[in-house]
Structure formats: structure tokens, C-alpha cells
Amino acid sequence: MLSISGARGIVGKTMTPEIVARYTGAFGSMLRETITDRPPRLVVGSDGRRSGSCLASAAAAGLAAVGCEVTLLGITTTPTVGVMIKELGCDGGINVTASHNPIEWNGIKCLNSEGLAPAGRETAKIIARFEGSQVDRVDGADCGRISYADDAADHHVGKVLAMVDVDAIRAKGFRVILDSVAASGGPAGRQLLEALGCDLVHLHGEPIGIFPHTPEPTEANLTELAMAVGKDSAAAVGFAQDPDADRLAIVDENGRYIGEEWTLVLAALRMMQRHGGSPVAANLSTSRMIDDVCAGFEGASVVRTAVGEANVAYGIRSNGGVIGGEGNGGVIIPEVCYIRDSLSTMALILELLATDGRPLSAIVDSLPQYSMVKRKWDLTAIGGKRAVHPILKKIRKHWASAEVNNTDGVRVDIGDAWVHVRPSNTEPIIRLIAEAPTREAAEQIADEAATVAGIT
Secondary structure, three states: OEEOOEEEEEEOOOEOHHHHHHHHHHHHHHHHHHOOOOOOEEEEEEOOOOOHHHHHHHHHHHHHOOOOEEEEEEEOOHHHHHHHHHHOOOOEEEEEOOOOOOOOEEEEEEEOOOOOOOOHHHHHHHHHHHHOOOOOOOOHHHOOOEEEOOOHHHHHHHHHHHHOOHHHHHHHOOEEEEEOOOOOHHHHHHHHHHHOOOEEEEEOOOOOOOOOOOOOOOHHHOHHHHHHHHOOOOOOEEEEEOOOOOOEEEEOOOOOEOOOHHHHHHHHHHHHHHHOOOEEEEEOOOOOHHHHHHHOOOOOEEEEEOOOHHHHHHHHHHHOOOEEEEOOOEEEEOOOEOOOOHHHHHHHHHHHHHHHOOOHHHHHHOOOOOEEEEEEEEHHHOOOHHHHHHHHHHHHHHOOOOEEEOOOOEEEEEOOEEEEEEEOOOOOEEEEEEEEOOHHHHHHHHHHHHHHHOOO
């Protein structure tokens, strides 16, 4: 899988050390075209899954082979890589991660000198170089050096602490239950929450690289966390990270999974309480709840972008926003880095709890509610990539008189409901997401879209 989200594949099959070295070599070769007075400098981390250290070494080797200087960070969250790019004055970075994909997957996520995922045009150049094996390897004397740094988490946590009211959070002494899925978010998550004075109960905090459950932080995969929070724990909140810790799901004090869609809503609410209204970038698949939150602050607005972290980041930058994100639990706070960041988001939500005074459940229940339906189909089962264009064309034609957005697949807004159909950036599937004020209405529009598309 090659897309704006990077490269992903099955370890040992479509994601091997040789493939990784060629992909990172293509990235490094592209950098050398613009940086001619010295070797490009990059940082490389990995998300903690067992194949990560092997493939991170291959990534560093691929970069060094084209003349780049590399600093290996070890097991590191993706946002931490972004922080370290700025901290060390690097020209880019790479995290070896497949995000929420199962353990058999791994991948490469490239970042530019500003800690941003490369824009679509830049990503296309990397992919073209990779597919064409346009890797400009250098002679032995010009190979880049590989060094090591072990303080990346310190820098990241320090930036997060500088962003929030630490004293207000520490005064509450919140009990927090955190599920780090035995991956990269564990050490930094613990460091942050302890610095905020939290009484931490840490589930799967050691980054041993074997996931204790399916790693995507959805309700079905977080039953252990929900039970731990809801069983007389006196916890104020439960948090769940994905393997590279760029996404965060939330469980309220009663053990209720409130969902990833609420992560951006709550973080944006607190950010606008602090800074006032401003543009908030959110992708086309993100809940309308963010529009409702913005409606409560003068000067706030929602900028809709294509799905993908890079698209949201550029939406924030180009509109002067202070926050943005996606409905998958990924929140970007430029004050820390232009990458979705579970650490910043946990701190903001704890600050919201500390300053609001109400329990999380009461805050959530006071905001407008919607019901969302998410479905997906394997592309091979519906005719492969060639089937996508006809499917989208059918959706557009069926709702031709409605509000249609063709930025990424097709999103149609019909009154107080919407449906979004698009091919995934990270898996060989097509996604259908629908939202309406009630479950029945959301299911109805999802069924209608699936029937029209012929993918029931």
C-alpha cells in the first residue's frame, strides 16, 4: 500500500528490509536534490512492534547509503519523531510503523523538515522514485553516518507540559487508566501522566512489541480498558493509544467507550476555551460534532480536508488554525508538532476536566449527539481498484441535487445526515461512513448508499 499515509505491507512478503531500504533511499535521494551543500540529516524511529527494530535499521541503512546522516531514536511514537526533527534541526524523519494495522503489518511514514507528512505532490515523487528504483547510492567514503539518541521522549513530554496548566491538573490528582497496547506510547505516556500528577494504572505499558489485543483503538478492542475503568476504579478517564501513539480513544469514568470521534471534539473545545475561536481543520469523514463545537465560539469554523494526516496538517497551516484532526482519534496541535499526537491530546483533555469541574460523562452528554455507521469492503471482493470510480460515480448521480464534495471519494450531505464513500489510504478496502442524529437514520442512509453503489 503506497499513499499519502506512507508505505505499508506484510512483513516478510511486501514489507522487507530490502524494500524498506529502497523506499527510504528514494526519500533520501529526493532530499539530496535540494540539499546540495551538506548531507541531509534525518531521524528514524519505530513503533515498538517486533519487526520494527529490524526495519528501522534497514531504513537507516537505506538513508546512509545515499549519503544522509541518520540519528536512530529507538522505539518512538510518530509525533516524537516530528518533535525531534525540529529539536535536532533535521531535514526530515521516518517512523517505521503500520499505525493501527495488525502485527503482521509494518510500514514507513516519512516526515519533512517541519515535521509534516509530505504533501501529495511530494509523496508522489517518493513513490515514483521507489517504483522506478531511482535511488542515488554513493561511494563508500560518502556514505552517511548513523548515530543514536535516547532522550527523544524527554523533549516531547517537555513540549506538552509547556502547553498546558500543569498546576491545575496536578491539583486534581486524577486517576487515569492508560492502555498503550505494548507499543511505543507506553514509556512517554507514563512519563507525561506522572509529570501531571496522575495516579496511573498502566495496561500493557511496556513496548514488548506483541499486541495484547487488536491494536486499532475501537470499542470492540478496548473491552479490557472499559472494564478496568468502570469496575470501582475511581478513575476519572481511560485512554487508549494505537501502536505509534498518534491516535487516542477515550473511556469515561463509568467505563463507557465514548469513541474516537469525541477525541477531537473535546480537545478542540478546550483549545478554543483557551485561545478563542479559530479555524479547525477536520477531514471529510469526521463527525459533525466538531461543527457544533465551533458554532459556540466567535471566529471558529471548520475547514474540511481530504482524509490523511498530511491533508489535515496543511489545512491547519493554510488557515491559521491552532488545532485540527480526524475522527479516528488523531489530533494535531501545532504548538507541539504537526503530527497527530496522543500525548498532547491526553494533556488537553485532563486540563478540560480540571477546569470544567464536571465528570467526563457530563461534559460529553451536554454536547449534541449523533450516530455514526462505519462499513468497509475488501476491494478484491468488489472488482478491485477499477471498481472504485464507477461506485463513486453512482453515488454522485444518485444524490446529484444534494451538497456533494468530491475532494476525497465522494461525501454527500443530505439535510442533517451525510455519507462519505472513499478508498482507504492504508488498506486495500473501500470505506463507507454515514452520520445522522439517530442510529436508524444513519443506518438508512448507509444502506441506501451501499445499495446505490452495488456493494451490499
